[in-house]
Amino acid sequence: MIEVRNLSYSYGKKSILNDISFSVPEGSFVAVMGSNGCGKTTLLRCVSRLLTPQQGTVLIDGRPAESYSIRQLAQQLALVQQHPQTDFDFSAFETVLMGRNPYQHHLQNESQQDWDIVEQCMKMTNTWHLRLALPGQMSGGELQRVMIARALAQQTPVLLLDEPTSNLDIAHQFEIMELLTEINRREKKTILIVVHDLNLALRYCPEALLLHHQQLLFQGPTADALSSERIATVFGVKAQNIGGYLRFER
Amino acid sequence: MKKQHNIWIICLLLAVVVAVTMALCAGLGVVRFDRQQLLESPIFWNLRLPRIVLSVLVGALLSVCGGVYQSVFRNPLTDPYVLGISSGASLGAAIAIILGWESYLWGVGGMALATALLTILLIFKISSIGNRMHTTTLLLTGVCLTFLITAVISLLMALRQDKMESIIFWTMGSFASASWFDVWILIPVAVVGLFVVLYYRKDLNLLLAGSETAQSLGVEVEKVRRRLLFFTTLMVAFSVSTCGVIGFVGLVVPHCVRLVCGADNRRIIPYSIFIGALFMLLCDTLARTLLPPNELPVGSITSLIGAPMFIYLLYKSKRKI
Numbered sequence: 001m002i003e004v005r006n007l008s009y010s011y012g013k014k015s016i017l018n019d020i021s022f023s024v025p026e027g028s029f030v031a032v033m034g035s036n037g038c039g040k041t042t043l044l045r046c047v048s049r050l051l052t053p054q055q056g057t058v059l060i061d062g063r064p065a066e067s068y069s070i071r072q073l074a075q076q077l078a079l080v081q082q083h084p085q086t087d088f089d090f091s092a093f094e095t096v097l098m099g100r101n102p103y104q105h106h107l108q109n110e111s112q113q114d115w116d117i118v119e120q121c122m123k124m125t126n127t128w129h130l131r132l133a134l135p136g137q138m139s140g141g142e143l144q145r146v147m148i149a150r151a152l153a154q155q156t157p158v159l160l161l162d163e164p165t166s167n168l169d170i171a172h173q174f175e176i177m178e179l180l181t182e183i184n185r186r187e188k189k190t191i192l193i194v195v196h197d198l199n200l201a202l203r204y205c206p207e208a209l210l211l212h213h214q215q216l217l218f219q220g221p222t223a224d225a226l227s228s229e230r231i232a233t234v235f236g237v238k239a240q241n242i243g244g245y246l247r248f249e250r
Numbered sequence: 251m252k253k254q255h256n257i258w259i260i261c262l263l264l265a266v267v268v269a270v271t272m273a274l275c276a277g278l279g280v281v282r283f284d285r286q287q288l289l290e291s292p293i294f295w296n297l298r299l300p301r302i303v304l305s306v307l308v309g310a311l312l313s314v315c316g317g318v319y320q321s322v323f324r325n326p327l328t329d330p331y332v333l334g335i336s337s338g339a340s341l342g343a344a345i346a347i348i349l350g351w352e353s354y355l356w357g358v359g360g361m362a363l364a365t366a367l368l369t370i371l372l373i374f375k376i377s378s379i380g381n382r383m384h385t386t387t388l389l390l391t392g393v394c395l396t397f398l399i400t401a402v403i404s405l406l407m408a409l410r411q412d413k414m415e416s417i418i419f420w421t422m423g424s425f426a427s428a429s430w431f432d433v434w435i436l437i438p439v440a441v442v443g444l445f446v447v448l449y450y451r452k453d454l455n456l457l458l459a460g461s462e463t464a465q466s467l468g469v470e471v472e473k474v475r476r477r478l479l480f481f482t483t484l485m486v487a488f489s490v491s492t493c494g495v496i497g498f499v500g501l502v503v504p505h506c507v508r509l510v511c512g513a514d515n516r517r518i519i520p521y522s523i524f525i526g527a528l529f530m531l532l533c534d535t536l537a538r539t540l541l542p543p544n545e546l547p548v549g550s551i552t553s554l555i556g557a558p559m560f561i562y563l564l565y566k567s568k569r570k571i
Contacts, residue, residue: 050462074468085460088324088513098456102468106449109516154467 001026001158001190002047007056009042016042018214020056024192024207026157029184031201031222032194034211035235040194041082043211044160047192048079060158074102078151080161084143086135092146093131096122099153121152125179141172148179152187159183161193165200173197177204198226198239199246210234258517262524269528270302301428302531305548307436308425308489309499309530311443313522315482316500317507318447321454321515322475323385326508330486330500333392337399338369339490344403344417348410356431358420363491369395370483382472383479422547423496425534432492443485447519450474454515496530496549502556503529509563529556 003023009016016039024030032040045051047058049065058065060076068076078099090098099121100114122128125145130138138146144164151159161180165173181204184191195201201208201222208225210218212234218225226246231239238249315330323332331337342365343358351357373395377387403421407414453474456464461471486500503526504518511517533551540546 045462048466050465070465070470071468074466077466079463079466081460081463085324085458085463088326088458090455090458090513094455094512094514095459098459098467101452101456104452106452 001028001061002192003059003062004043004047005057005059007043007046007053007058009039009046009051009053015214017046017053020211020216022209022216022219024190026190027184027188028207029181029191029205030193030207030209031205032192032209032211033196033198033201033225033234034217038211038234039214040211041162043209044079044162044192044194048077048160049073050079071102074154074156076156077158077160078154078156080144080147080151080159080164082163082166084147086143089134089136091131092127092133092138092149093118093122095135095146096127096149096153099150102154117155118149118153121149122146124152124183125149139172141168141175144168144172144176145179148176152183156189158190158192161191163194163196166196173200180204198231202226202241202244202246259520259524262521262528266306266524266527266531269531270306296430297428300430300433301425301534303433304428304436304492305425305530305534306527307433307440308493308496309503310523310527311436311440311485311489312496312500313503313526313529314444314447314519315486317504317515317518317522318454318478318482319500320504320508321458322478323389324458324460325389326505327501328389329497330482331490331495331497332389333373333483334369334395334399335366335483335486336490336495336497337396337403339363339366339487340417340421340495341365341369341399341403342491343420343494344406344413347413347416347420348406352416356435359432359491363487366487366490367484369399370487374479383476385475388479419547420494423494423549424537424545425493425548426538426545428493436488436492439485439488443481444523446477446481450478451515451519454478454519455513458513458515493548496552498549498552498556499526499530499533502552502560506560506563509566 001024005021007020008018020043032043034040042051046053047065049058060068060073065073096118097110097114100110100117103114104110119128122131125148127142127145127149130142130146133142135143148164165176168176177200180191180193183189193205195205205222207220208218208222209216210225210230217234218230223241226239226241228239228241231237231246240247312330316328319328319330319332320326339362342361342363345365346352346358346361351361373388373391374383376391377384403417407417453464453469456467456469457471457475459467465471504522507518507521507525511521530552533555534548537546537548537551
């Protein structure tokens with residue numbers, strides 16, 4: 001579904017990603033992990049074409065990402081950002097309705113089908129009761145669920161999420177991850193998620209990409225990615241896996 | 251919902267028609283007519299009618315452009331003059347007045363338009379890096395150039411104090427010298443510009459959500475932004491060249507519409523066209539009738555009516571939260 005070949009990206013002279021290659025099969029649920037500044041977000045932005053890599057190719061469904069128009073790409077990939085912009089007052093329903101934009105012409109209004117899809121996505125993310133709420137009237141967790149509903153309304157085969165659980169309390173973190181697991185299971189969507197909490201990744205994501213020093217250190221099952229040795233190498237801390245739960249020591 | 255939206259549009263359109271008719275038929279102004287005189291009078295056909303049409307057009311254009319700028323720059327305090335168009339036009343007008351071009355057909359207006367467009371070209375050139383236009387740089391360049399040009403205008407006025415009054419009067423904005431020529435010049439720009447803005451009004455919503463979000467939702471951000479800024483600056487430049495700098499309308503009308511109807515530009519843009527037209531017509535009618543035979547600057551009327559209305563709506567909307 002997603003194939004990245006020899007991808008390199010640098011901001012000016014500072015290299016962020018260096019010769020990264022991997023492929024993510026259809027229907028996978030993959031955690032992207034690594035220490036701060038290792039290029040996780042940059043990788044997601046390169047895959048979604050928000051950034052153009054200096055070298056390498058991103059293939060989506062076997063086609064180079066550049067060969068898609070912006071609108072076609074928005075029908076393939078949906079992105080949930082870490083900090084959604086909420087400066088202007090759109091209701092939750094209007095926000096989710098924006099997800100239908102890739103399927104509408106400029107002068108075309110939403111159809112009944114679009115409205116039905118939005119309702120269905122909001123119900124799935126448990127945000128239907130918030131449909132009239134403005135951003136200032138929602139908690140961080142509710143807002144993030146609305147953003148996930150918008151991504152679902154895009155009806156793309158791939159979901160890219162950049163730290164959707166950051167700034168959320170533990171209950172909301174579980175809620176978001178359980179929701180994503182359910183979406184992955186029911187809708188067979190490919191999910192690539194940047195996660196900082198290693199225990200969260202271990203608990204919910206079957207596969208992982210581990211980045212270190214601008215390169216891909218490991219791709220495979222999350223339990224193997226988060227071995228004591230690899231955690232020590234990447235994060236510089238000691239870790240012990242006790243019955244599927246990581247305990248850390250300095 | 252769509253039906254309700256269409257009904258609103260029809261109501262507002264009718265309101266504009268009624269207001270124009272009232273302004274015409276009431277024969278408001280220093281010279282009073284009865285109905286028969288009105289239809290035969292050159293004052294009506296050549297002065298009052300083009301003035302009313304021009305004020306409706308300029309009100310609509312400034313309001314729409316303000317709404318577009320507020321979305322493109324994601325800043326509710328942006329007005330159509332933020333990029334320095336008004337100061338660019340004022341410099342041209344000041345030069346034309348000093349050169350004594352007031353007697354030529356569109357001498358001052360033409361020069362104002364030329365310098366407004368030159369200013370905008372300069373600002374776009376400075377703030378573009380490759381194919382990308384950086385909106386913060388664009389705003390900052392506009393603000394800096396405004397200061398620079400204002401300083402030059404002050405210098406010109408200090409050097410030619412005999413022309414100071416004319417220059418200040420032009421910069422205050424007025425429809426007193428409106429002609430059919432101004433109207434015919436503005437109409438094609440208005441038609442094309444409004445079509446482009448209405449075409450992209452849905453994209454404006456997505457731009458409000460941030461450029462990266464907009465792109466991930468299928469908007470060609472750079473292309474849309476460039477086209478919108480190009481056509482709106484063109485509309486503002488042509489408007490300013492016909493009537494001078496009339497402030498507040500472009501800031502307050504889209505904002506008031508937003509406070510009442512919500513953030514959706516599919517409502518804000520069309521409603522702003524009609525409400526801006528109505529508001530400007532009302533202000534100009536008051537400007538020319540309140541203290542006859544003198545005329546008040548229309549810019550001060552727009553502020554006197556608009557500011558309290560705006561504060562009231564703002565207060566009311568904040569109390570709801």
